Amino acid sequence: MGHPQSLPSSATAGMERDKTVKVASLTKVFGENKALDCVGFEAGRGELVVLLGRSGSGKSTLLRHLNGLEVPTSGQVQVLGEELSTLTGSSLRRLRSRVGFIFQQFELVPSLTVLENVLTGSLAAVRGPRLGLFGYGKARRLTALEHLETVGLLQLAYQRADTLSGGQQQRVAIARALMQEPEILLADEPVASLDPESSDQVMNLIRDIARSKGLTVVCSLHQVDLALSWADRIVGLRHGKVVLNTVTEDMTREEAMGIYGQVEVATITSEFAAIADELDTPGHRERIARDLAQASAGAGTGRDVP
Amino acid sequence: MTATALTPRATSGIAARAPKRKLSPERISASITLVVLLVLAIQALVAIDISIPKMFESMDNAERFFARVGGVTFPPLGELLHLTALTVGLVLCGTLLAAVLSVPVAILSASNTTPGPAWRWVGRFVGVLTRAVPDVVLAMVFVLMFSLGALPGIMAIGIHSVGMISKMFADAIEQVDEGPRLAIRAAGGTKTQEFVSGVLPQVLPSWVATVLHRNDINLRGSVILGYVGIIGLGREMSYAFKGMDYSLGMGYALVIFALCVLMEVVSSSVRSVMLGHAPTGRGMGDRLVRRFGRKSAQETMANAVQFANPAQALVRPWTKARRRNAVWGVTSVLVVIGSVIVSDIQWRDFITFWGKVPAIAVQFWPPSFGNYEVATMMEAMWKTIAIALAATLLTLVGSVLIGSLAARNVAPNSFIRTTSRFILVVIRGIPEVILAIVLIVITGLGGQAGTLALAICGVGLLGKLIADSFEEVNPGPERALSATGATRLQVFAGATFPQGVRSLIGHTFYLLDTNVRAATILGIVGGGGIGYYLLNAGQGSKYGVVTAIVLMILVTVLVVEGLAMWMRRVFR
Numbered sequence A: 001m002g003h004p005q006s007l008p009s010s011a012t013a014g015m016e017r018d019k020t021v022k023v024a025s026l027t028k029v030f031g032e033n034k035a036l037d038c039v040g041f042e043a044g045r046g047e048l049v050v051l052l053g054r055s056g057s058g059k060s061t062l063l064r065h066l067n068g069l070e071v072p073t074s075g076q077v078q079v080l081g082e083e084l085s086t087l088t089g090s091s092l093r094r095l096r097s098r099v100g101f102i103f104q105q106f107e108l109v110p111s112l113t114v115l116e117n118v119l120t121g122s123l124a125a126v127r128g129p130r131l132g133l134f135g136y137g138k139a140r141r142l143t144a145l146e147h148l149e150t151v152g153l154l155q156l157a158y159q160r161a162d163t164l165s166g167g168q169q170q171r172v173a174i175a176r177a178l179m180q181e182p183e184i185l186l187a188d189e190p191v192a193s194l195d196p197e198s199s200d201q202v203m204n205l206i207r208d209i210a211r212s213k214g215l216t217v218v219c220s221l222h223q224v225d226l227a228l229s230w231a232d233r234i235v236g237l238r239h240g241k242v243v244l245n246t247v248t249e250d251m252t253r254e255e256a257m258g259i260y261g262q263v264e265v266a267t268i269t270s271e272f273a274a275i276a277d278e279l280d281t282p283g284h285r286e287r288i289a290r291d292l293a294q295a296s297a298g299a300g301t302g303r304d305v306p
Numbered sequence B: 001m002t003a004t005a006l007t008p009r010a011t012s013g014i015a016a017r018a019p020k021r022k023l024s025p026e027r028i029s030a031s032i033t034l035v036v037l038l039v040l041a042i043q044a045l046v047a048i049d050i051s052i053p054k055m056f057e058s059m060d061n062a063e064r065f066f067a068r069v070g071g072v073t074f075p076p077l078g079e080l081l082h083l084t085a086l087t088v089g090l091v092l093c094g095t096l097l098a099a100v101l102s103v104p105v106a107i108l109s110a111s112n113t114t115p116g117p118a119w120r121w122v123g124r125f126v127g128v129l130t131r132a133v134p135d136v137v138l139a140m141v142f143v144l145m146f147s148l149g150a151l152p153g154i155m156a157i158g159i160h161s162v163g164m165i166s167k168m169f170a171d172a173i174e175q176v177d178e179g180p181r182l183a184i185r186a187a188g189g190t191k192t193q194e195f196v197s198g199v200l201p202q203v204l205p206s207w208v209a210t211v212l213h214r215n216d217i218n219l220r221g222s223v224i225l226g227y228v229g230i231i232g233l234g235r236e237m238s239y240a241f242k243g244m245d246y247s248l249g250m251g252y253a254l255v256i257f258a259l260c261v262l263m264e265v266v267s268s269s270v271r272s273v274m275l276g277h278a279p280t281g282r283g284m285g286d287r288l289v290r291r292f293g294r295k296s297a298q299e300t301m302a303n304a305v306q307f308a309n310p311a312q313a314l315v316r317p318w319t320k321a322r323r324r325n326a327v328w329g330v331t332s333v334l335v336v337i338g339s340v341i342v343s344d345i346q347w348r349d350f351i352t353f354w355g356k357v358p359a360i361a362v363q364f365w366p367p368s369f370g371n372y373e374v375a376t377m378m379e380a381m382w383k384t385i386a387i388a389l390a391a392t393l394l395t396l397v398g399s400v401l402i403g404s405l406a407a408r409n410v411a412p413n414s415f416i417r418t419t420s421r422f423i424l425v426v427i428r429g430i431p432e433v434i435l436a437i438v439l440i441v442i443t444g445l446g447g448q449a450g451t452l453a454l455a456i457c458g459v460g461l462l463g464k465l466i467a468d469s470f471e472e473v474n475p476g477p478e479r480a481l482s483a484t485g486a487t488r489l490q491v492f493a494g495a496t497f498p499q500g501v502r503s504l505i506g507h508t509f510y511l512l513d514t515n516v517r518a519a520t521i522l523g524i525v526g527g528g529g530i531g532y533y534l535l536n537a538g539q540g541s542k543y544g545v546v547t548a549i550v551l552m553i554l555v556t557v558l559v560v561e562g563l564a565m566w567m568r569r570v571f572r
Helices: A013-017 A059-065 A089-097 A114-125 A138-150 A166-178 A196-213 A224-230 A253-279 A282-298 B025-048 B052-069 B077-109 B117-132 B135-145 B151-174 B179-186 B191-227 B233-242 B246-275 B284-292 B320-343 B349-364 B374-405 B414-429 B432-443 B447-471 B475-483 B488-524 B530-539 B543-570
Strands: A019-030 A033-044 A048-052 A074-079 A099-102 A184-188 A216-221 A233-238 A241-247
Touching: A019 A059, A019 A216, A033 A059, A033 A216, A033 A233, A033 A241, A048 A059, A048 A224, A059 A184, A059 A216, A089 A099, A089 A114, A099 A166, A099 B179, A114 A138, A114 A166, A114 B179, A114 B191, A138 A166, A166 A196, A184 A196, A196 A216, A196 A224, A216 A224, A224 A253, A233 A253, A241 A253, B025 B374, B025 B447, B025 B543, B077 B117, B077 B151, B077 B191, B077 B233, B077 B246, B077 B320, B117 B151, B117 B543, B135 B151, B135 B191, B135 B349, B135 B530, B135 B543, B151 B191, B179 B191, B191 B233, B191 B246, B191 B432, B191 B488, B233 B246, B233 B432, B246 B414, B246 B432, B349 B543, B374 B414, B374 B447, B374 B488, B374 B530, B374 B543, B414 B447, B432 B447, B432 B488, B447 B488, B475 B488, B488 B530, B488 B543, B530 B543
Parallel strands: A048 A216, A048 A233, A099 A184, A184 A216
Antiparallel strands: A019 A033, A019 A074, A233 A241
């Protein structure tokens, strides 16, 4: 039962080298808004880490820092032994090519074929721009087709990407990430736009690939049950702060819900209070007080996190 | 409202407590500008003197004209085919040149691909400048620099079209989904790779559509290039009319008209077949394609070939869709090669060209009005503006009427709607230069013919835009008004028109913008205004005067364009 931000004490010098992701006192400020507030966590080689939290809690911003899509306001981000703030231009691109990124909205080029989309994952390995299939060479095309077979979509190789279902598109995106031969896989809400069945398929695929290739995965999610059954470790975020960092084996569902429940009740309370002030009539007040009581009772599972 | 207040509560009556309507100074000055423009347009219309009695008077002219024409004659078939191939080839080469030149300009001017704000201004400036100089003027200059043939026409079309094409290209780039670009960046791709793999595939369909559209416009415009000596159908037509051989002239005019319609059909088919765009437009081409085109089979999901393993999948199967794309691709390449061959480009000119630049540049500088009085030139420029204003006003009135009746939610029944849409389509098919020439022959030289030609052709465009924007308004308020028992006209006035009026203003200024340019060009064929002096100066080799006139046109066009941009922003 880890305290917020406490790091695993069992980290020995040997394991230290196996930490592929190390984030320490990372702070990111957008204008007035503190998106990340002194965040720290680590992920070991082959570990499946889930970032859990409500929308707006800073999960995506944290993930985007891990391959240099965002620059920290302060703090350290170390990925694959390299401090990201020291990398620019081609050295940053080289690091990015070792880190696969999977997006919520898949981000495929809709008018290109599935195979062409997968091939764009190898752009960092080739020099200069590529148009069409043949620019990548036969060997890369074969690799891409093999990755498509891995995700079970070989038959759709020459279809336009926008003719595929959401789940299929996300699997294409995974194949595209595999083209990079990545050592780390980052996934930003990979199943938030998918139905439950496709979600399971995609999450299982990511886990199977990670296990077989020994990849570190950092994945943001907002489904507590999915996170509990899938991850090795859960890092809970609330308002840009780490409020939980625990191995899932040691964790109860209530504990995980705590990241949400308490926040939700608090928000609901303040929202109702605001509405009540607005209306400012005795009758309304009473009714709202009643609603409030019911809301709190309904969300009663949300106890304080120890 | 009243001073006879009894209690403190009543003093703050509802009228006093209600918030005052805020009027921004910008909004006020824009409204005043609108009124001033309207007054000027009415004044211009009166000055140009398009009156009904006069129209009847000129009917005699028309009768005499048609008696003189006596019938339409065509040149020998071989010559006709050669001229047609030449015209089409020249226009295609010019448009393609413009497309190639537009890519870097568009990348510089699009907010999401520009290397920096300064570069963005450079890109936009090139776009505005090339758009502002009419292709006729460029052609006149290039005729001096290149040996005769197709090259001056290709260069003129190629440079002038950069303005519009680069603008549309840049708009398309700005509208792409940034996601695929982000994905490539996240995977370690370079900026160039981001553009080529993430942006280009997304914008390509719209780019091709833009180029095809511009090609249609350029084909219409090629008529006028004939008047300054560019080879092709336009030049033969101008010779025929100058030689008073009206029946042959009308023959050429008919051929050009048919060619324009045919080209629209072809570009519509190319759009629908190559790009998977359904021919949903309301242009004549789209209509014909819809009527006669085969229904494209839903073959994308039918996946007949099964791959046993990745190695087998290396060879892309020749599906029906792929075969069709290949056939169209090869055909397009052949057409382009054919165009280059038929245009008979004197490539040596590109080398000798540079040697001639200094000598010719000296002739064009400094600008001067030569023998003309400054007042005469100013008056001629004003006349061009007046023609544009008057034509825009006439178009606006006609378009609101026909355009409203062509909108699904305004037209009382489908017959009226279909008829109105059909009228708009037919009008859009007429090249305005040809209409102007015919009107000039009928009503005589002067502003009337030019104004009428612009006004009529404008209805085709503005009427369609108005009909479309009325159909796109939120139907909720219309239903709400109908539910209160309002009449059809009340619903139109209370719900449809107020919602559509902003885009109406925007579209009208767009039309005014194009009309100023078109009025200049119509002057060349005798439609009155500055164009006449421009042609004279060019033919009389007074290049200083040409420069002076071009600068005047440039300033006018930039002012009108700035005004149009401002209006569109204020009344958005």
